[in-house]
Amino acid sequence: MAIVLGPNRYGKAETRLVRVVRDGDTHALADLNVSVSLAGDLTATHVTGDNSAVLPTDTMKNTVYAFAREHGVGEPEAFGLLLARHFVKTVGHVDTATVTIESYGWRRLGPHSFQRTGDLTRTATVTVHPGGVQVVSGISDLVLLNTTASEFHGFIKDRYTTLAETSDRILATAVNARWRHLGDEADWADSFDGVRDALVSAFVNTYSHSLQQTLLSMGTVVLSQRPEVAEVRLALPNKHHYLVDLAPFGLDNPGQVFQAGDRPYGLIEGTVSRDDAPPATADWYL
Ligand SMILES: O=c1[nH]c(=O)c2[nH]c(=O)[nH]c2[nH]1
Numbered sequence: 001m002a003i004v005l006g007p008n009r010y011g012k013a014e015t016r017l018v019r020v021v022r023d024g025d026t027h028a029l030a031d032l033n034v035s036v037s038l039a040g041d042l043t044a045t046h047v048t049g050d051n052s053a054v055l056p057t058d059t060m061k062n063t064v065y066a067f068a069r070e071h072g073v074g075e076p077e078a079f080g081l082l083l084a085r086h087f088v089k090t091v092g093h094v095d096t097a098t099v100t101i102e103s104y105g106w107r108r109l110g111p112h113s114f115q116r117t118g119d120l121t122r123t124a125t126v127t128v129h130p131g132g133v134q135v136v137s138g139i140s141d142l143v144l145l146n147t148t149a150s151e152f153h154g155f156i157k158d159r160y161t162t163l164a165e166t167s168d169r170i171l172a173t174a175v176n177a178r179w180r181h182l183g184d185e186a187d188w189a190d191s192f193d194g195v196r197d198a199l200v201s202a203f204v205n206t207y208s209h210s211l212q213q214t215l216l217s218m219g220t221v222v223l224s225q226r227p228e229v230a231e232v233r234l235a236l237p238n239k240h241h242y243l244v245d246l247a248p249f250g251l252d253n254p255g256q257v258f259q260a261g262d263r264p265y266g267l268i269e270g271t272v273s274r275d276d277a278p279p280a281t282a283d284w285y286l
Pocket residue numbers: 152163209210211212238266
């Protein structure tokens with residue numbers, strides 16, 4: 001038997017970067033969390049401790065800050081592409097660079113004042129590798145809720161089933177979505193806004209018999225409205241809302257008072273893709 005080194009990669013995770021763009025007294029703000037990961041022929045450092053092919057992760061962090069100064073940040077997809085291409089081009093033994101960026105929103109309050117928005121996190125994951133370039137954009141934690149237009153019935157009932165069938169319930173989720181682009185050039189800001197709006201309008205306008213049905217509808221609307229997108233992955237927690245029994249207090253409760261559940265929650269996951277889309281060239285995850 002021989003013990004061998006399997007797939008490996010390394011990098012600097014979660015470099016926090018705030019970039020201010022100054023135009024006189026009027027400033028703009030980008031607030032990012034940047035993770036870099038490199039892979040290639042990195043056997044020596046693992047086997048013998050020879051670090052001659054290892055770019056320190058500390059240098060990766062410094063490069064993120066230096067590139068922010070030299071090139072600006074712009075859209076997260078573009079900044080990720082710039083960094084990933086730089087590492088593949090300049091670091092020998094490295095043939096694959098993955099840059100993942102979370103971008104936090106700030107709403108302008110004045111020329112140089114901002115309020116952090118908590119409504120969603122935008123993400124981008126760029127992979128530059130021998131097979132090409134892959135760009136995946138995403139949204140984390142976009143909380144949506146319909147107070148009706150949601151039913152759930154006709155499900156399996158076994159001896160452990162207590163859930164009542166319902167033809168009128170609250171449907172709520174925190175959207176986690178990732179979508180793979182067909183190319184590596186796009187108007188990233190416009191594309192992001194379009195996909196976000198498609199996801200939201202599909203959630204709002206789908207009369208739902210299950211969160212699974214809503215998931216497929218959300219992915220379908222994205223793909224039908226956004227030709228630049230090949231595939232959408234969604235992970236939708238079902239944020240349950242329980243009708244409170246007020247009968248002990250002599251009160252009825254026709255869909256008015258709910259307990260917002262925390263844990264456990266249903267978790268509905270799925271991929272929606274075009275059947276003619278080229279396959280992914282690098283692993284990607286939600
Ligand atoms: O939309 C739903 N899908 C399920 O699979 C499920 N299971 C459950 O208990 N409630 C729900 N709701």
